[in-house]
Amino acid sequence: MSALQNFKRAGHSPTLFAAFLYFAFSCCIWVLNGALAPFISESFQLSPAQKGLMLSIPIMAGALMRFPLGVLSQYIGRKNATLVEMSLIAVAMLYGFFMVKRYDDLLAMGVLLGIAGASFGVALSLGAGWFPPQYKGLAMGLVGAGNVGTAVSVLVAPPLAQAFGWQTVYAFAAAAILVPMVVMVLFAKEPPDVDAHASLREHVACLFEKDGWAFSLIYGVTFGGFIGLTTFLPTYYHDQFGVSKVQAGQLTMLAAFMGAAVRVAGGWMSDRWGGVNMLTLVLVVVAVSLAAVGLAGSSLALTTLLLIVCFAALGAGNGALFQLVPLRWPAATAVAGSMIGEIGALGGGLVPNLMGLSKQYAGTYLWGFVVFAVLAVLMLGVMRVMQIRWTRTWAEKGGRARGHASLSAKANLASAKLNPLRGRP
Numbered sequence: 001m002s003a004l005q006n007f008k009r010a011g012h013s014p015t016l017f018a019a020f021l022y023f024a025f026s027c028c029i030w031v032l033n034g035a036l037a038p039f040i041s042e043s044f045q046l047s048p049a050q051k052g053l054m055l056s057i058p059i060m061a062g063a064l065m066r067f068p069l070g071v072l073s074q075y076i077g078r079k080n081a082t083l084v085e086m087s088l089i090a091v092a093m094l095y096g097f098f099m100v101k102r103y104d105d106l107l108a109m110g111v112l113l114g115i116a117g118a119s120f121g122v123a124l125s126l127g128a129g130w131f132p133p134q135y136k137g138l139a140m141g142l143v144g145a146g147n148v149g150t151a152v153s154v155l156v157a158p159p160l161a162q163a164f165g166w167q168t169v170y171a172f173a174a175a176a177i178l179v180p181m182v183v184m185v186l187f188a189k190e191p192p193d194v195d196a197h198a199s200l201r202e203h204v205a206c207l208f209e210k211d212g213w214a215f216s217l218i219y220g221v222t223f224g225g226f227i228g229l230t231t232f233l234p235t236y237y238h239d240q241f242g243v244s245k246v247q248a249g250q251l252t253m254l255a256a257f258m259g260a261a262v263r264v265a266g267g268w269m270s271d272r273w274g275g276v277n278m279l280t281l282v283l284v285v286v287a288v289s290l291a292a293v294g295l296a297g298s299s300l301a302l303t304t305l306l307l308i309v310c311f312a313a314l315g316a317g318n319g320a321l322f323q324l325v326p327l328r329w330p331a332a333t334a335v336a337g338s339m340i341g342e343i344g345a346l347g348g349g350l351v352p353n354l355m356g357l358s359k360q361y362a363g364t365y366l367w368g369f370v371v372f373a374v375l376a377v378l379m380l381g382v383m384r385v386m387q388i389r390w391t392r393t394w395a396e397k398g399g400r401a402r403g404h405a406s407l408s409a410k411a412n413l414a415s416a417k418l419n420p421l422r423g424r425p
Contacts, residue, residue: 011130018188019127022180023146026119028153029173034231035157038238038245039166052356055231056349057110062117063345070121070335077190078126086181096170121337129191133401137323141267148260150230151253158249214386216343218379222317224347230256232352241300259311266319274398275324276387282317287376294369
């Protein structure tokens with residue numbers, strides 16, 4: 001209890017909650033086409049390759065929008081950036097309700113769904129911005145647990161689509177996004193951890209560093225795998241095992257919820273054990289479990305169990321990686337997080353396409369799972385090479401926070417202490 005109280009006193013809990021809610025609703029809307037895929041596929045009579053393209057576009061569009069939103073947030077503030085984004089989401093959902101009539105319209109809707117996927121870096125930086133380095137992993141894990149929105153989407157959207165029609169779900173989403181907007185306006189406060197005098201070049205410095213690209217590639221497996229599989233699994237369960245559209249969403253929810261919940265534990269454990277150590281374990285488990293899922297295509301129970309294990313590892317990996325990001329870029333976490341999230345989420349766009357192409361041309365989903373498992377092994381090798389320099393410069397052995405804060409982190413904390421609103425609702 002004392003540890004929890006210390007954590008709450010160290011930051012600003014209302015902002016943390018507002019960031020979590022914003023990210024959760026955004027994730028829910030981002031994967032709507034995946035949750036509705038069995039209904040949409042039936043309506044438009046899509047081939048496996050067309051399904052893969054439809055499911056990958058929201059992921060890739062969301063990835064490409066993350067970095068611009070992160071840069072914008074450095075200049076207008078993260079709170080203001082979230083309000084701009086949520087307003088655009090509401091407009092996009094109305095387009096989906098009124099304008100989607102053909103397959104081409106559906107692909108355009110996928111691009112608009114990407115607006116919701118842009119929220120990641122800004123949400124994590126906003127929620128964790130009030131917290132000192134030793135609590136960053138837990139704070140980011142709590143905000144990142146907003147990934148549970150994907151589980152809510154695949155659980156709630158299919159019954160709504162069955163009762164009211166799949167396009168009407170877009171209208172429900174347009175109304176729902178008003179909830180996090182109101183909470184953001186009333187409770188969130190902009191953190192003081194940004195250097196207001198930094199140039200654009202300084203803000204985007206992570207683009208020109210090997211560490212930024214290494215983190216992005218690793219995140220392409222952990223978060224890319226999470227969002228890509230969440231989007232694809234309703235289709236996989238429905239096509240592979242013949243379950244109903246609603247049951248496909250329920251089975252996907254089991255895995256997605258596990259991934260979102262374990263993200264918090266991943267951040268918390270990484271604060272203590274080290275993000276590098278945690279990611280090593282994660283990538284091994286992901287590779288083994290994905291290959292096993294591909295081989296277990298005849299057993300619904302075994303497939304579901306293996307996917308739950310895989311998603312638990314993916315969630316822990318997401319928390320672990322973002323324990324490291326604020327240690328590496330303490331004054332530009334929003335931009336760095338958005339850049340890493342952007343490139344990483346593009347990995348998620350590979351998953352539905354890999355699966356669709358594997359099914360259409362090989363007659364099985366096996367090779368899609370195997371290719372992604374191989375990517376996890378390759379990223380393990382990349383990290384083990386890079387971590388030698390990381391632990392000599394900005395992190396302690398295993399990826400823990402150093403015992404002393406960097407000069408920029410100290411300045412941020414001093415600024416927070418001088419702010420009379422700090423720690424108050």
